[in-house]
Amino acid sequence: xxxxxxxxxxxxxxxxxxxxxxxxxxxxxxxxxxxxxxxxxxxxxxxxxxxxxxxxxxxxxxxxxxxxxxxxxxxxxxxxxxxxxxxxxxxxxxxxxxxxxxxxxxxxxxxxxxxxxxxxxxxxxxxxxxxxxxxxxxxxxxxxxxxxxxxxxxxxxxxxxxxxxxxxxxxxxxxxxxxxxxxxxxxxxxxxxxxxxxxxxxxxxxxxxxxxxxxxxxxxxxxxxxxxxxxxxxxxxxxxxxxxxxxxxxxxxxxxxxxxxxxxxxxxxxxxxxxxxxxxxxxxxxxxxxxxxxxxxxxxxxxxxxxxxxxxxxxxxxxxxxxxxxxxxxxxxxxxxxxxxxxxxxxxxxxxxxxxxxxxxxxxxxxxxxxxxxxxxxxxxxxxxxxxxxxxxxxxxxxxxxxxxxxxxxxxxxxxxxxxxxxxxxxxxxxxxxxxxxxxxxxxxxxxxxxxxxxxxxxxxxxxxxxxxxxxxxxxxxxxxxxxxxxxxxxxx
Amino acid sequence: xxxxxxxxxxxxxxxxxxxxxxxxxxxxxxxxxxxxxxxxxxxxxxxxxxxxxxxxxxxxxxxxxxxxxxxxxxxxxxxxxxxxxxxxxxxxxxxxxxxxxxxxxxxxxxxxxxxxxxxxxxxxxxxxxxxxxxxxxxxxxxxxxxxxxxxxxxxxxxxxxxxxxxxxxxxxxxxxxxxxxxxxxxxxxxxxxxxxxxxxxxxxxxxxxxxxxxxxxxxxxxxxxxxxxxxxxxxxxxxxxxxxxxxxxxxxxxxxxxxxxxxxxxxxxxxxxxxxxxxxxxxxxxxxxxxxxxxxxxxxxxxxxxxxxxxxxxxxxxxxxxxxxxxxxxxxxxxxxxxxxxxxxxxxxxxxxxxxxxxxxxxxxxxxxxxxxxxxxxxxxxxxxxxxxxxxxxxxxxxxxxxxxxxxxxxxxxxxxxxxxxxxxxxxxxxxxxxxxxxxxxxxxxxx
Numbered sequence: 001x002x003x004x005x006x007x008x009x010x011x012x013x014x015x016x017x018x019x020x021x022x023x024x025x026x027x028x029x030x031x032x033x034x035x036x037x038x039x040x041x042x043x044x045x046x047x048x049x050x051x052x053x054x055x056x057x058x059x060x061x062x063x064x065x066x067x068x069x070x071x072x073x074x075x076x077x078x079x080x081x082x083x084x085x086x087x088x089x090x091x092x093x094x095x096x097x098x099x100x101x102x103x104x105x106x107x108x109x110x111x112x113x114x115x116x117x118x119x120x121x122x123x124x125x126x127x128x129x130x131x132x133x134x135x136x137x138x139x140x141x142x143x144x145x146x147x148x149x150x151x152x153x154x155x156x157x158x159x160x161x162x163x164x165x166x167x168x169x170x171x172x173x174x175x176x177x178x179x180x181x182x183x184x185x186x187x188x189x190x191x192x193x194x195x196x197x198x199x200x201x202x203x204x205x206x207x208x209x210x211x212x213x214x215x216x217x218x219x220x221x222x223x224x225x226x227x228x229x230x231x232x233x234x235x236x237x238x239x240x241x242x243x244x245x246x247x248x249x250x251x252x253x254x255x256x257x258x259x260x261x262x263x264x265x266x267x268x269x270x271x272x273x274x275x276x277x278x279x280x281x282x283x284x285x286x287x288x289x290x291x292x293x294x295x296x297x298x299x300x301x302x303x304x305x306x307x308x309x310x311x312x313x314x315x316x317x318x319x320x321x322x323x324x325x326x327x328x329x330x331x332x333x334x335x336x337x338x339x340x341x342x343x344x345x346x347x348x349x350x351x352x353x354x355x356x357x358x359x360x361x362x363x364x365x366x367x368x369x370x371x372x373x374x375x376x377x378x379x380x381x382x383x384x385x386x387x388x389x390x391x392x393x394x395x396x397x398x399x400x401x402x403x404x405x406x407x408x409x410x411x412x413x414x415x416x417x418x419x420x421x422x423x424x425x426x427x428x429x430x431x432x433x434x435x436x437x438x439x440x441x442x443x444x445x446x447x448x449x450x451x452x453x454x455x456x457x458x459x460x461x462x463x464x465x466x467x468x469x470x471x472x473x474x475x476x477x478x479x480x481x482x483x484x485x486x487x488x489x490x491x492x493x
Numbered sequence: 494x495x496x497x498x499x500x501x502x503x504x505x506x507x508x509x510x511x512x513x514x515x516x517x518x519x520x521x522x523x524x525x526x527x528x529x530x531x532x533x534x535x536x537x538x539x540x541x542x543x544x545x546x547x548x549x550x551x552x553x554x555x556x557x558x559x560x561x562x563x564x565x566x567x568x569x570x571x572x573x574x575x576x577x578x579x580x581x582x583x584x585x586x587x588x589x590x591x592x593x594x595x596x597x598x599x600x601x602x603x604x605x606x607x608x609x610x611x612x613x614x615x616x617x618x619x620x621x622x623x624x625x626x627x628x629x630x631x632x633x634x635x636x637x638x639x640x641x642x643x644x645x646x647x648x649x650x651x652x653x654x655x656x657x658x659x660x661x662x663x664x665x666x667x668x669x670x671x672x673x674x675x676x677x678x679x680x681x682x683x684x685x686x687x688x689x690x691x692x693x694x695x696x697x698x699x700x701x702x703x704x705x706x707x708x709x710x711x712x713x714x715x716x717x718x719x720x721x722x723x724x725x726x727x728x729x730x731x732x733x734x735x736x737x738x739x740x741x742x743x744x745x746x747x748x749x750x751x752x753x754x755x756x757x758x759x760x761x762x763x764x765x766x767x768x769x770x771x772x773x774x775x776x777x778x779x780x781x782x783x784x785x786x787x788x789x790x791x792x793x794x795x796x797x798x799x800x801x802x803x804x805x806x807x808x809x810x811x812x813x814x815x816x817x818x819x820x821x822x823x824x825x826x827x828x829x830x831x832x833x834x835x836x837x838x839x840x841x842x843x844x845x846x847x848x849x850x851x852x853x854x855x856x857x858x859x860x861x862x863x864x865x866x867x868x869x870x871x872x873x874x875x876x877x878x879x880x881x882x883x884x885x886x887x888x889x890x891x892x893x894x895x896x897x898x899x900x901x902x903x904x905x906x907x908x909x910x911x912x913x914x915x916x917x918x919x920x921x922x923x924x925x926x927x928x929x930x931x932x933x934x935x936x937x938x939x940x941x
Contacts, residue, residue: 255939488900
């Protein structure tokens, strides 16, 4: 069965190393007295809540094209954001200057959202320990660039060796080491270091009559550089090349409703789009999501249990604390088809009389936090993947996926399928091109008729965009069958 | 601080530390935006930002580093890192900064900076957003809520200096206003979206007009339903048409063409569409959002027709790719300080026709008028496009009921051939890509 043989697997929490093996705690990003001073200035006009967010992110990236390392680059972005909440109003100011006058200016600018004139008072904070859901013994920032470049060279060779029809290979390696500190007027002060790396390979294969197909694949997560020993770049490259070559000669996709079977893993994007976004508390509070007011209602088939888990060891969407300093959590959003709850950041939780679920995330200090997903997956079911396929007389097998998008109000979501096969009498037939799935979240979930018991490898390459902010996320789905899905294609009748 | 001088100093420092060539790209900005909700401020953000990217060539190897830390130690580290990173890259004779003959003279861009935007009083944005929200709410009682209504402005300065004689800078202003209402009826929610984004305050659409149009677009989607799978004439409204032409521009990227990873690669000089189709990238468009004297590496911007009267004329290049492909740079290097230049569009637009969009709809008789697409657009390698579509059904030359949960699919090449109508309503709606309403003779619509 052709499938995205993602070279990564889910790590379990038992693989977490003992705390003793952790790296020594680095010096604070900003001195605690300065954090407290900024909070005091931020509250000077009588806000209800203030928070200082400090970030320093070091990024390294290397790119390859035409079998050569095209460039290596590195950069540092650092800054401080001050947020003041007064009632339901938020004032925010940020600065990438670290000198005290600039920071105080930001604090007093944010303070202006409150209209009062109250006297300045002290807001002491104390450092709170944070959990650890990933272990990076040696910082990715300290690994020699030549070693990172070597991953790409190896990937390039493997992709080209895979098949003579491979004509182009582009690759990129990116890592970042992001240090954050969050202090607020509730006295909570947390610091964390988040590291992440990703290798991404894009392959073009050329067939007969100038037909060209692209394949792409990636690997990574919040993992140490030794990740590439167990998940070698060759595996990533061969998977990208396999996709490009496998889709050569693909036929037009039939348009209209079909039974679809989704391969496990990266297909989790479907869940991310079809339900995930619609369960984010900002949309719920404003009443713009079709899932608003539906807690306790049946929104999916009995087979559907959806979990957002920020604590999965080493995953791309994993957090120790969110960008408001709250510990990451495992949340059951839908259980056996019944809507259980939403994803909350601090502000929306407060306005809605709930508690934060550790879902307040932001792209950087230049952005306000909002409720976001971390790693979102469908709990495994009881069906064997082989049986799921065997039972389908005619349909579409979706092996690998591009991206997706959702309109959270009418619930319409799309899910781009980059590698798909016709299913005939329970067997895979010819590859089809240009397929896309469209549906309305809850209806599609009610049509989930089989959920596999197979593992759901997250390749670790997902990035989610919302209101112009991008954050890394994880996804997961076992093999799943959905009935009566509208498949976009070019072939009619 | 004199940023032009600072950029030059960074270049000199890099040369001293062993760079054969060096280029500093420096950006400074200040921005402010507000969102309102239920007649109140929802949030207000203000900030300043800055950063510099340094590109060096050391022994034919390319290195790049960036930082937002302008302290002397931070800049020293920037130079050291760029030079050190060059050592990890592969040598190539093609590496090099744009030289004297690429740099050349700058054409006149007209004004890029509006003092009225730069000096916009803080409460103007709050007032404008509140007016947009109020006007939007008054359109129809079925407007239930808003995702967001907001306004913002920013002022940015760009400075570039290089060892090859480049030294220049410009500053620009930007102001924007948007509304995202949600209409509700019989358990169905439908969002609307309308915005305007300009360099000059006088060019910006009135707040009431933004609010009303956004709400009109939300309300008319109520009752949306699927239609049957079929092949029909399809119209794209200007927003959707803009995303379609972006897809063509992606495929006209000189590097993808050089790598034969573009559906357009083999078609230069060929007729791909009717004579009414002219697609232009114009870095000098008067008052355009992306208008600038030079691109991200100092090469003068210009007007480059991609499709001229239906014929594929030009691809878009930065200096490196032009050298590699033995083509001329087109001034299409785009970047921020934190990245190396890449190829991108400046002001991209499809030249308008003479018919009004209403006329185009009327003569269509029966078809699908698309007002938003879901998905990431066309695959530039194969040219295939398959996307979710929302819009309105055309029957007897009139817009009738709303349509959702369907897809449209085609291929860029066949879609260009089938592009049989271009209306007169060219607009740059919320970005530097502009298009009028267009019609395709036939696309596959997938639904029931």
